[in-house]
Amino acid sequence: MMDPIISSLKIASSGLSAQSTRLRVVSENIANANTTGNAAGADPYQRKTVTFGQELDRLTGADLVKVSQVSRDNSPFVIEHDPGNPAANAEGYVKMPNVNMLVEMADMREANRSYEANLQVVKQARELINMTIDLLRS
Template sequence: MSDFSKSLSVSASGLTAQAQRLRHVSENIANADTPGYRRKAIPFEAEMQRDGVSSVSTGRVKLDRSELDRIYDPSHPMADETGHFLGSNVDLVIEIADAREAQRSYEANLKMFDQTRQMSTALMDLLRR
């Protein structure tokens, strides 16, 4: 495998991992007001391939086991005898920060992918002369 192919492979794995991360962050944001919803997090794992190239992959989705918010609303259909029900443990500030970080990491991987492609094209042009 050429160095260009290895570089493209590493960039592509980063793009895939960040895209999955963004998907879970968007699910968390969409379900921030869903009673009983637990925040999802996705860990990244380094993988060593047979050709010596390390890439990133995503692990299994993990649910945040922190306490769910107790919300007082006696008129809510899920309220108990004290008028409370369990909300979600999603913090929108954290989710927006995670989304911004994932977006920037995605853009960095995309830039690396594009730079590799441009270098490969330039090399092919030089070899044709």
């Protein structure tokens, strides 16, 4: 009876870890949404993305989620005319990060909901384990 509960805990904890990484990356993107390059014409902050994969847990046979890579988004930078900016090129244009705040907020909301769902699974599994222990004591 404990094997399915242990598998559930492992799956949920891998989901918690993956969504935690996703939330960290989204937070970094939001924090750098206006970070331009250091010199005239230099590239600004480049949005990061998280790719998930799966990993087989040999002990339980469960498929666990894992972060397979954190990579950079190759979508084009936004170009703005701001001649007073130190990162402006000779024509007065500045490359701005390719971070779309609406996309980041939606991604953060989805990651947060997934995190909460995995946390609920951990809480339920813990409750089942405690109930099982109480039954065995009786």
